[in-house]
Amino acid sequence: MDGLIFLTCAFIAVACAINLVLQTHPISSAISLVGVMVSLAVLYLLLGGEFIGMAQLIVYAGAIMVLFVFVIMLLNAGAERKYKRSVWATVLGVPLLLGLLGLVSYFIHSRVPATDSVQFGAWTGGSARDVGRVLFSTYLLPFEVTSILILIAIVGAVVLAQKEFD
Amino acid sequence: MNFYLLTILKAIIIIFVLLTLCAYLVWIERKVLAHIQLRPGPYRVGPHGLLQPLSDLVKLITKEGIMPASANKVFYVLGPFLAVATALMSISVIPFGPEVEIFGVKTYMGLADLNASVLLILAIGSLGVYGIAIGGWASNSKYALLGGLRSSAQMISYELPMALAIVAPLLIVNTLSFREMVTAQSGYWLGFIPKWNVFAGPFPQIFSFLFFLTAAFAETNRVPFDLPEAENELVAGFHTEYSSVNFAAFFTAEYSNIVTVCCVATLLFLGGWTPLWPAAYGSDFVPSLVFLAAAAMLLYHATQPLRFWDKYSYPVFGVIALVLAGAFQIPLLKPILIPLFWFAAKVLFLIFIFIWIRGTLPRFRYDQLMKFAWTFLFPVALVNLLITGLLVAIT
Numbered sequence: 264m265d266g267l268i269f270l271t272c273a274f275i276a277v278a279c280a281i282n283l284v285l286q287t288h289p290i291s292s293a294i295s296l297v298g299v300m301v302s303l304a305v306l307y308l309l310l311g312g313e314f315i316g317m318a319q320l321i322v323y324a325g326a327i328m329v330l331f332v333f334v335i336m337l338l339n340a341g342a343e344r345k346y347k348r349s350v351w352a353t354v355l356g357v358p359l360l361l362g363l364l365g366l367v368s369y370f371i372h373s374r375v376p377a378t379d380s381v382q383f384g385a386w387t388g389g390s391a392r393d394v395g396r397v398l399f400s401t402y403l404l405p406f407e408v409t410s411i412l413i414l415i416a417i418v419g420a421v422v423l424a425q426k427e428f429d
Numbered sequence: 430m431n432f433y434l435l436t437i438l439k440a441i442i443i444i445f446v447l448l449t450l451c452a453y454l455v456w457i458e459r460k461v462l463a464h465i466q467l468r469p470g471p472y473r474v475g476p477h478g479l480l481q482p483l484s485d486l487v488k489l490i491t492k493e494g495i496m497p498a499s500a501n502k503v504f505y506v507l508g509p510f511l512a513v514a515t516a517l518m519s520i521s522v523i524p525f526g527p528e529v530e531i532f533g534v535k536t537y538m539g540l541a542d543l544n545a546s547v548l549l550i551l552a553i554g555s556l557g558v559y560g561i562a563i564g565g566w567a568s569n570s571k572y573a574l575l576g577g578l579r580s581s582a583q584m585i586s587y588e589l590p591m592a593l594a595i596v597a598p599l600l601i602v603n604t605l606s607f608r609e610m611v612t613a614q615s616g617y618w619l620g621f622i623p624k625w626n627v628f629a630g631p632f633p634q635i636f637s638f639l640f641f642l643t644a645a646f647a648e649t650n651r652v653p654f655d656l657p658e659a660e661n662e663l664v665a666g667f668h669t670e671y672s673s674v675n676f677a678a679f680f681t682a683e684y685s686n687i688v689t690v691c692c693v694a695t696l697l698f699l700g701g702w703t704p705l706w707p708a709a710y711g712s713d714f715v716p717s718l719v720f721l722a723a724a725a726m727l728l729y730h731a732t733q734p735l736r737f738w739d740k741y742s743y744p745v746f747g748v749i750a751l752v753l754a755g756a757f758q759i760p761l762l763k764p765i766l767i768p769l770f771w772f773a774a775k776v777l778f779l780i781f782i783f784i785w786i787r788g789t790l791p792r793f794r795y796d797q798l799m800k801f802a803w804t805f806l807f808p809v810a811l812v813n814l815l816i817t818g819l820l821v822a823i824t
Contacts, residue, residue, distance in 0.1 A: 290504065290566065297559065304552075317548035325555025326585065332559070333581045336566050336574065390544055391605050 265383035269309055276302040287343040289335045293328060300324040312389035431534075439540055440521075447520055451684040452482035458784050465788035476742040486677070494673035501567040508564025509671065509678035515557040516682035516689070522546040523692045524607050526702050526768035537608070538769070546607045547595060550693055551588075554648065558584045560682065561650075561657065565667035576666030579795065580657035583647055586802040587654075591644035593810035597637040597817040598626040598697050611701035621707060625700035631820035638698040640810045642782070645690040647802070649683065652787040656795050691779040699775045702768035713763070716770040720754035723747075 279298035286292045300323045307316035398406050456471065456478065463470025471478030496505065523546075524539035543549055558581050565577020599605065602613040616624045626634040647654040658666030668679045695701060704712040727747035734740040757766050793801070 290501075290563075294504075294507075294559070294563070297556075301556070313543070313545045314548070317545050317552050320552035321548065321555055325552060325558075326588070329555070329558050329562070329581055329585060332562055333578065333585070336562065336578055336581075391548070 265309060269306065269383070272302040272305045272309070276306070289340045289343070290332065293331050293335060296331075297324050297328045300328065307389075309383050310389075311384060311386040314389055314391045314394045435534070435536060436540065439536070443520060443540060444517065447517070447685060447688065448681070450688060451681050452486060454684045454687070454780065455485065455680075456482050457780075458787070461781065461784045462788045465785070476738060489677040490674060492673045494675060495670075497568060497570070497670050499569045500670065501569065504563050504567035505670075506675070508560050508567055509675045509682070510560070511563065512557065512560025512682040513678040513685075515553050515560060516685040519550050519553040519689045520685070520692070522549050522607065523689065523696070524611070524701070525772055526765065527611075529765045531765070538765070539608075542606065542608055545605045547599065547605050547693075547697075550689070551592060551595070554686075555584070555588060557682070557686065560679075561667050564671065564679070568667075568670035570670050572664045573667050573669045576657045576663050576669070579663075580650060580667055583650075583654065583656060583798065586799060587644045587647035587806075590640055590802060590806040590810045591648060593807070593814050594637045594640035594644060595697060597810075597814045598629075598634045600814075600817055600821045601626060601629055601632075601634065607696045607701070610696060611703065614700040615703045617707055621710065623700055623703060623705065625703070626698045631824045632817045634698055634817070636813045637810070637817075638694070640806060640813070641694055641698065642779075643806060645694065646783070646786070647798070649686045649690055649783075651687070651783060653790040653793050654798055655792060656798060659792060687780060687783055688776070691776045691783070694779055695772065695775040702772040704767070704771050713757075713767055716757045716767060717754045720750045720757070724750035724754060 276299050279295045279302065283292045283295035283299065286295060300319060304316045304319040304324065307313075307319060459481075460470040460478070471481040474480045474484045496502065521540040522543055524537060524542065526538035528535060528537050530536075562577045562581045565573040565575075565580070568574070602610045604610055604613065614623070614625050614629070618624060618628070622628055627638050628635075646652075650657050657663075658668070660666075663669070668676055671679060704715070706712050724747045727743050727750060731740060731743035731747060734743065756762055757770070
């Protein structure tokens with residue numbers, strides 16, 4: 264059952280990701296990205312990371328992508344126009360991409376031993392309690408630094424927006 | 430196999446009850462609004478218009494579904510589908526009662542019991558925006574697009590105070606699972622004041638409850654925050670171009686969202702299925718008394734019928750109320766029905782408040798709506814959370 268759900272969600276994630284690149288209209292691409300995010304959240308859930316899965320849904324699929332869709336709709340962005348591409352890009356594009364994918368999969372294969380497969384539901388440290396405990400003890404400094412970084416970004420955005428009004 | 434069979438059975442029951450409730454919410458809403466405005470409301474189809482939802486359903490299904498010529502075909506269909514799918518999904522983590530035993534089978538009342546039910550409700554709620562936004566955009570109409578944009582801006586803004594209002598009671602009950610939350614809220618102060626989060630120490634969550642309700646009105650696009658469908662500016666907002674089953678899908682999603690939000694408010698703040706006062710003081714007899722009073726009233730009116738059908742409809746409904754009153758005292762059904770009664774009573778009371786406010790308040794202006802969210806509701810909810818956190822940390 265777990266394997267079946269994994270295969271379905273993995274297939275949806277990959278299909279949505281390919282669709283995201285192939286679509287010419289920004290709204291279609293954005294909705295495909297939402298599909299990727301949602302299926303990734305289900306994959307996190309399968310691995311036992313229930314808090315991460317829910318945070319993925321709330322933050323990425325819910326907040327960030329809604330903002331993307333909102334901006335695309337507000338700017339009324341039309342379909343992508345095709346320009347003349349360089350000959351090198353058309354000839355070398357696909358072989359180079361395949362080469363990169365092969366390289367990445369080779370490194371993953373050589374670094375991670377293939378003998379022990381993933382056990383669904385074997386890991387139970389993903390509840391909100393566990394994640395919170397780890398965030399506020401082991402990773403306290405990175406956590407606080409990240410929050411200050413985000414605060415700087417917010418202040419920067421406010422300053423930039425202020426200039427335009429004056 | 431037994432687990433799957435049981436889950437499918439429960440899913441069928443829950444979806445049937447939810448959809449029937451959604452259909453009858455329209456009737457309840459029209460009736461309550463009508464009585465607030467001193468009108469009789471729907472009266473023609475069935476006794477007191479009770480069959481009105483059925484006729485509405487038949488009408489909506491048999492109408493022609495119109496696809497606007499310049500609409501984006503895929504997203505035009507995807508919009509209502511997404512809206513209704515997300516709205517119906519979130520009911521699956523709501524528990525309706527404690528663990529019960531039916532014919533020797535022990536089961537929970539409710540579909541799924543996640544450790545992070547509250548987070549799932551928030552997550553699915555934030556996904557619900559897509560249906561409205563996409564539907565409004567794909568219609569390729571200015572009114573629909575403006576409605577969709579308003580809706581997404583409003584939902585993003587009100588999600589923050591809503592999340593802050595949810596976090597405060599979570600600090601007190603110290604869990605993310607609805608079932609454990611209700612267990613934490615059972616029991617009584619001084620023997621009779623229920624330990625619900627609205628009354629709970631160290632800091633009563635009555636303010637969080639009010640913030641949650643306010644944000645819930647905005648999240649479900651209800652008056653006074655129903656800007657996405659403000660008919661004097663936007664015709665019908667995001668569903669202007671929709672007709673037939675697609676329109677019905679948006680409608681179902683809206684009402685199902687109201688039911689879910691009221692269930693969440695009941696579980697978070699009003700103690701779920703725990704009774705208003707202890708069973709030792711006779712709270713188990715309340716449902717029976719309510720139905721007995723209803724039966725007495727119906728049977729009394731049956732003796733002096735005003736209209737032709739009254740001499741048949743009043744006795745029939747009176748006897749049904751009598752049977753229900755008796756059912757609450759049968760030992761086999763008692764542990765199932767009494768928690769269900771209290772849960773349903775609280776949820777329906779909150780739904781009544783939703784309708785009451787629709788009949789009372791005028792609509793906000795759009796800039797007022799945004800200003801209210803960001804300059805009042807958000808800071809005040811934050812202060813409320815800080816006070817709650819401090820007091821919980823001290824005790």
